[in-house]
Amino acid sequence: MSTSELFTFRNRHFSLAVGITAAILIVTAIAGFLVLPFAQPWVQFANVWDAICSAAGVPQRAPKVTVPEQSTRLSEVVLTSSTLARPSQEGIGRGATLAQRCAICHGPTGVSRADSPNLAGQYAAVIYKQLLDFRSGARTNAVMSPFAVNLTDQEIADLSHYYAYLPRLPAYHPTPQLPKPSIVIYGAPMRGIAPCGSCHGSLDNKIGSPWLEGQSEAYMKAQLQAFASGERRNDISQQMRNIARAMTPQEIDQAASYYASQPPDVVKAVD
Numbered sequence: 001m002s003t004s005e006l007f008t009f010r011n012r013h014f015s016l017a018v019g020i021t022a023a024i025l026i027v028t029a030i031a032g033f034l035v036l037p038f039a040q041p042w043v044q045f046a047n048v049w050d051a052i053c054s055a056a057g058v059p060q061r062a063p064k065v066t067v068p069e070q071s072t073r074l075s076e077v078v079l080t081s082s083t084l085a086r087p088s089q090e091g092i093g094r095g096a097t098l099a100q101r102c103a104i105c106h107g108p109t110g111v112s113r114a115d116s117p118n119l120a121g122q123y124a125a126v127i128y129k130q131l132l133d134f135r136s137g138a139r140t141n142a143v144m145s146p147f148a149v150n151l152t153d154q155e156i157a158d159l160s161h162y163y164a165y166l167p168r169l170p171a172y173h174p175t176p177q178l179p180k181p182s183i184v185i186y187g188a189p190m191r192g193i194a195p196c197g198s199c200h201g202s203l204d205n206k207i208g209s210p211w212l213e214g215q216s217e218a219y220m221k222a223q224l225q226a227f228a229s230g231e232r233r234n235d236i237s238q239q240m241r242n243i244a245r246a247m248t249p250q251e252i253d254q255a256a257s258y259y260a261s262q263p264p265d266v267v268k269a270v271d
């Protein structure tokens, strides 16, 4: 038998070998591109094509959500590293006086007992930006907005310095009772989520990103859901909306409960 006769489909062994190879190829492609992607309970695919793209390593698009029309105001605040850089003692003092009207919800020491956000030790730039956004209507809340609408720029700066000056709750987590959720330490690179701490403080603070440690769990969950639905949209360049939209409900729960956790003695001291 000459070589040219070996590699023809008339040769039974050759056709059998080609057939088996093709079958293996089809079976592994189905397993790799369809069965395995759909077997991951933590990712949802819009359609079969999405699953194939995901298996091939193409970054996944965030699940489609209906974002409300951008007709309402967006944040106009510009933050730079020198925003509120030099607090003065008088400014902090004036802030303390003004803060008396905030204490009923945010706590006399800036630590809330009522699921309002803690403000103690929050970055001054964050308080400043959020108050300006509540005042302009870029961020709205039926309970909070009325307290911001009549503040002057000076009052907002003084309040920001005062709260930033109060001691913040520590970044302490009782491991192993509460292991670090993977979304917090690693983020989710395939979904474009950087580790939370790269903006929020434990690794680095990107200006305007709030200190989250010890923050109320219910509050953080509500904010992440509001970013995901587009109900809150005062984040500059949609940084936080893009992240929250790509998070699963479990990841939102895990991140909120992780950041909210505090050592038992701190919880007692606040009560």
Ligand code: HEC
Pocket (backbone or CB within 6 Å): 098, 099, 101, 102, 103, 104, 105, 106, 115, 116, 117, 119, 126, 127, 128, 130, 131, 140, 141, 143, 144, 147, 148, 159, 210, 222
């Ligand atoms: C009646 C209760 C109440 C009072 C009084 C109040 N706040 Fe608030 N504040 C809230 C609530 C509730 C939120 C969270 C709003 C939301 O869910 O979007 C909030 C949010 C904030 C935030 C945003 C915090 C963050 O981490 O994003 C700042 C800053 C703030 N308040 C400052 C103040 C200041 C300063 C005063 C006093 C001038 C004040 N608040 C008075 C209830 C109150």
Ligand code: HEC
Pocket (backbone or CB within 6 Å): 117, 129, 183, 184, 187, 193, 194, 195, 196, 197, 198, 199, 200, 206, 207, 208, 209, 210, 212, 220, 221, 223, 224, 234, 235, 236, 239, 240, 243, 255, 256
């Ligand atoms: C690219 C930087 C960046 C990353 C990464 C990031 N955030 Fe944010 N986050 C922000 C900024 C900026 C804000 C404030 C938005 C604004 O201006 O109102 C914010 C706001 C928030 C708030 C609202 C806090 C408050 O006091 O109102 C929560 C909760 C939050 N982020 C949770 C997370 C979690 C959980 C992760 C990780 C899965 C994360 N963020 C990752 C930048 C980031």
